[in-house]
Amino acid sequence: MRQSLKSNLVITHTVSRQHNSFFHYDSNAKTYFIEQLQTCKNLISATTTHSNVVKSGLSNDTFTTNHLINCYIRFLKINHAHKLFDEMPQRNVVSWTSLMAGYVTCGRPNTALWLFHQMQGTLVLPNEFTFATLINACSILASLDMGRRIHGRVEVMGFGSNRVVCSSLIDMYGKCNHVDEARMVFDSMCVRNVVSWTSMITTYAQNAQGHHALQLFREFTHLRMEKPNHFMLCSVISACASLGSLGSGKVTHGMVIRLCHDANDVVATALVDMYAKCGCVHYSDKVFRRIPNPSVIPYTSMIVGAAKYGLGTLSLQLFQEMIDRRIKPNDVTFVGVLHACSHSGLIDKGLELFNSMNGKYRVMPDSKHYTCVADMLGRVGRVEEAYQLAKSVHVERDGYSILWGTLLSASRLHGRVDIAFEASRRLIESNQQVAGAYVTLSNAYALAGDWENAHQLRSEMKHTGICKEPGSSWIEIKNSTYVFHAGDVSKCSQANEILSLLKELKHRMKERGYVGRTTGLVFVDIEEEAKEEIVSLHSEKLALAFGLINMPKGVTIRVMKNLRMCRDCHESFKLISDIVERDFVVRDVNRFHHFKNGLCTCGDFW
DNA sequence: TTAGGGTTAG
Incomplete structure (x- = not known):
């Protein structure tokens, strides 16, 4: 790599003779070089400017070299950056931090931590930028011990109230599954911004505490200090998905549209996943089809969603579609398609895909x-x-x-x-x-x-x-969550109704040729697991059945015609109508928009 | 006057 850098410099030296006006140092040249380094679009431009920097005698200038290092990092040329760093006569905190951040960007967080160790042997002191970078490295590694040690240094050196450092700490504790410590950092902050709130919401969402995530999001929106951005909305949608909370998911979707984040691919992917996990793969498909050029992640999300819903053929069609569009599948995509084959009884196809993973698609099983x-x-x-x-x-x-x-x-x-x-x-x-x-x-x-x-x-x-x-499963009906624990229906007020419904469903499934996994063992005391199975097996159908009982279709659409909505809400409604079924939309809009004298005064869905 | 934080698929 270092050899190739030299070669590049030789080539660009020849090229630069055509306009060699920078052979001597002057401040205008320095300003020009820095501007070039900040705006250059490719590696050739970067090496050309590097060559001119050397010729002008600025190669020993710390400030200019820091720019060169960051320019190479932008093109992921970490070895070029490290060579420049090694050759610097004087390195400052920016030189060290830039290189550490470069290693984190290039997926080598351990090297960033090693560099910090080297830095401690010099007179250069770390600052808040250095700590934010190091904490990010610990977060990626999910290294709680190292993260705590760096947190200690942060406090000792007086950066404990820095907003960026704190947001990194919240994220790090969250990624290490230490939610309480993340919350302690969040609570200790004097001033928070949308990033600090997002870090905490994400921590809850990623640690199976979706209700806390949504509660915190409500608090954030009530403060009305900043609008939620696409990062925050992604985490909220993810929380809804983990809870299987369709109602909250749709409301958040409405907010996404109103805040104009619906064209964001990451948000759309989160929505695809959320609708699938809430049992509405049809909506997932509608959201997915609005993504102009889906990458491997939205495709995989849709493939997995269809697979879990038993739509194996749809999963395989999507897989073929992405191959035809020359989108390379990854390891997760194969989990999705194999899952699809497994749940749809497509054994031969599944084995064929499994056997072709490495040879045809270069994905190691x-x-x-x-x-x-x-x-x-x-x-x-x-x-x-x-x-x-x-x-x-x-x-x-x-x-x-x-x-x-x-x-x-x-x-x-x-x-x-x-x-x-x-x-x-x-x-x-x-x-x-x-x-x-x-x-x-x-x-x-x-x-x-x-x-x-x-x-x-x-x-x-x-x-x-x-x-x-005991295992448990739950469903959300009309904004209420019903939890079922294996082997215990006594706490459920509708136990008799549910059990008779289960019997009915089981009877109908048998009529259609379903062979149950459980037999007479189900109701023997010893078989709690079997009971768990039967409850979870039917929970989705139970939700549907309750839907038919408690959510009759035909909630009159005429109600809408008597209401005048603000332009934003009207646009949202039109867009949501395109995605979800009408009866749900009517309920959602009536519930979450505020009307006064027939005029929508809605400022916020929440 | 260069470097830093939060998001999506299993």
Whole structure:
């Protein structure tokens, strides 16, 4: 790399002879070079200017060299930047911080931390820019220990109230899954801005605390200090998705449109994901089709959404479409298409895609893909093949438990107690998913009629104090959330109604040829997992059924005609109408817009 | 008068 830099300089030296007016240092030349470095559009221009800087005798000037370093970093030429840094007679805090930030940008956060270690051996002191960069490196690495140590230095050196440093700290603690520490930093801030609020909202959203994320977003909007930007809206949409909260998701979508962020691809991708997770893949598709040139991420989001909804053919069509448009799939895309094949019974196609991953698409299969294939084979009863696959691959710690957990479920489902036993043994030995492994193995014994072993395992769990938290699932109906815990319907006021509905659904599904995963075991005390399964299995259909009961179609659209909405709201309504069904729109608009004498005075959806 | 923070798919 260093050799190529020299070559470039030789070439550009020849070129620059044509207009060699910068052989001597003067301040105008310096200003000109800096402007060139800040605005140059390609590496050739950068190296040409570099050559002229050298000829003009400015190569020892710290300020100009810092600009050169940052210019090379802009083109991701970190080795060029580091060589310049090494050759500097005098480096200041900007030189150090620029190079550290460059390494973070180039995906080498560890080198940035190593540079900080080197810097501590000099007389140059770090400033708030340096700390923000270092904390960002810790965030990427999810290195809590290093992050805490740098936080300590931040406080000692008096940068603890800097807004940018604090926002980085919130993000770092969030990425390390330490929500309380992130909140402590957030609460300690005297002045916050949209970035600090976004960091905290994102922390909640990414740590399964969607309700807290939405609550904080409400607080932010009530303050009316700044408008939410696309970063914040993305996190809010993501929180709605994690909660499966369609109502909040649609309201946030309305806000996205009103604040003119609907053309942002990242926001649109978040919406695609949110609608799919809320069970409205049809809306996902509408949002997706409005993205002019979707990259691999929106495509993958749509592929995964369709896959989870059982629309395997749609997933595969989208996959083919992106290949035709020369968009390169990545590892996540393959998780999506394999998942689609698995859930739609497209085994041959799934195996064909899996086998072509490396050769045709240059994506190396990893534990996620092995698990998808094991799941795909297991679902159709090809448990032996799934078992052979799992035994033949080497996977890391987390991937290992997921892969063998999948094998355990498949073997239990198809009565292969031998494989279930081995999968459980592997999980218990690896000290992961231990309680789940005990319960599933116990169920496998019960399914095979081996009640003695089933009870013995349960006794063992009691004696050793292994306890599995009951699973739960939830649905949101008309802005209320209904939570179901495995094996406990007593807290639900509509238990009888729900159970009779489940029976009815099960009956109809059987009529259509559905073969249940659970049999008479479902209502035996020992089988809490089985109950969990039946509740989660039907929750989506339950939501639909409740929808039919409690949300009749035909909420009159005439109401809208009597209302005069402000122009913004009217535009929002028109756009949303294009995306979602009308009866929902009417409810949403009536609920979240404020009307006075038939005139919309709405300033905010919230 | 150069360097720093928050977003989307599994």
